[in-house]
Amino acid sequence: MTNLNSPIFQSEDAAREHLEAQRWPDGAVCPHCGCVGDKHVTPIKGARARPSAAHPEGKERKGLYQCNGCRRQFTVTVGTVFERSKVPLHKWLLATYLLTSSKKGMSAHQLHRTIGVTYKTAWFMFHRIREAMKEDTSSSGPLGGEGKTVEADETYYGQVDNPRKTRTDGTPFKRSKRGRGPANKRAVVSLVERGGSVRSFHVKHATKASVREILVKNASRKSKLYTDESKLYTETGKEFAKHRTVHHASGEYVRGDVHSNTIENYFSVFKRGMRGIYQHCGEAHLQRYLTEFDFRYNRRSKLGFTDDDRHNELLKMIAGKRLTYRRPDQASFA
Ligand SMILES: [Zn+2]
Numbered sequence: 001m002t003n004l005n006s007p008i009f010q011s012e013d014a015a016r017e018h019l020e021a022q023r024w025p026d027g028a029v030c031p032h033c034g035c036v037g038d039k040h041v042t043p044i045k046g047a048r049a050r051p052s053a054a055h056p057e058g059k060e061r062k063g064l065y066q067c068n069g070c071r072r073q074f075t076v077t078v079g080t081v082f083e084r085s086k087v088p089l090h091k092w093l094l095a096t097y098l099l100t101s102s103k104k105g106m107s108a109h110q111l112h113r114t115i116g117v118t119y120k121t122a123w124f125m126f127h128r129i130r131e132a133m134k135e136d137t138s139s140s141g142p143l144g145g146e147g148k149t150v151e152a153d154e155t156y157y158g159q160v161d162n163p164r165k166t167r168t169d170g171t172p173f174k175r176s177k178r179g180r181g182p183a184n185k186r187a188v189v190s191l192v193e194r195g196g197s198v199r200s201f202h203v204k205h206a207t208k209a210s211v212r213e214i215l216v217k218n219a220s221r222k223s224k225l226y227t228d229e230s231k232l233y234t235e236t237g238k239e240f241a242k243h244r245t246v247h248h249a250s251g252e253y254v255r256g257d258v259h260s261n262t263i264e265n266y267f268s269v270f271k272r273g274m275r276g277i278y279q280h281c282g283e284a285h286l287q288r289y290l291t292e293f294d295f296r297y298n299r300r301s302k303l304g305f306t307d308d309d310r311h312n313e314l315l316k317m318i319a320g321k322r323l324t325y326r327r328p329d330q331a332s333f334a
Pocket of ligand 1: 030031032033034035067068069070071072
């Protein structure tokens with residue numbers, strides 16, 4: 001069990017060695033050309049950065065490697081969401097540990113106070129970490145499969161940023177027929193495989209078409225699909241091995257093993273976290289928060305993951321993400 005006093009959260013060297021061990025179990029890998037192994041990659045000792053006021057002789061650059069294939073140099077953070085950051089690596093690891101182990105998430109204010117960086121930096125760090133939390137769904141394949149059950153449901157969280165009270169022609173938006181999901185609320189569609197993973201999507205509007213696209217892209221049609229009575233799933237449900245529904249409107253929540261309690265429970269953790277920790281989430285960021293809650297759910301302790309496992313999994317996922325936040329001063333805050 002990692003203690004918050006662990007050297008990897010106190011010393012930059014220990015943090016770097018820990019990150020190298022997670023990312024490079026078989027030796028340093030060149031991020032430029034993929035060379036790996038002692039023959040191809042050589043550690044560079046005693047390298048120094050350009051002199052600066054704080055370090056007139058140039059700060060020592062530890063953890064630097066030379067690739068003999070492409071002749072370029074690199075460290076363990078090149079090509080990752082930690083790249084080009086002035087925040088020392090042990091603070092990155094602590095931020096990562098805190099976010100991956102806090103059940104309901106953690107606010108940037110809390111991180112700012114806990115690790116001693118500015119609020120702006122803390123905000124930016126957490127969004128980069130959420131970037132790393134994106135699952136590689138192309139390699140994990142669709143949810144469900146033969147004999148497996150996938151629950152699908154939609155929920156609404158917060159107001160859209162610029163709610164138009166009326167359509168451009170002046171007629172008011174209608175509330176949905178189900179009495180939930182008014183037009184100015186942010187819609188979320190989630191799928192969960194029972195005993196497995198969840199995938200959540202912020203959609204502009206939960207419609208038959210948008211729900212179908214999410215379902216057929218992310219769940220195997222050999223699965224049993226369980227939903228509530230919503231008409232969103234009626235047509236698409238026929239494409240699955242089985243489609244069973246419970247009738248929430250008439251008070252029916254469980255009929256044998258037919259229910260959508262797994263996804264409802266997921267939504268309730270998400271909403272409690274969002275209300276408690278992330279009160280003011282800009283709509284543009286909603287998908288990032290969903291990604292964060294998905295990441296933790298998919299590595300929950302029930303599946304055998306410890307806080308350390310979850311942290312180390314994330315450290316393996318920090319490379320190859322599309323970085324939308326290059327620098328904090330270019331990011332928009334919410
Ligand atoms: Zn190389």
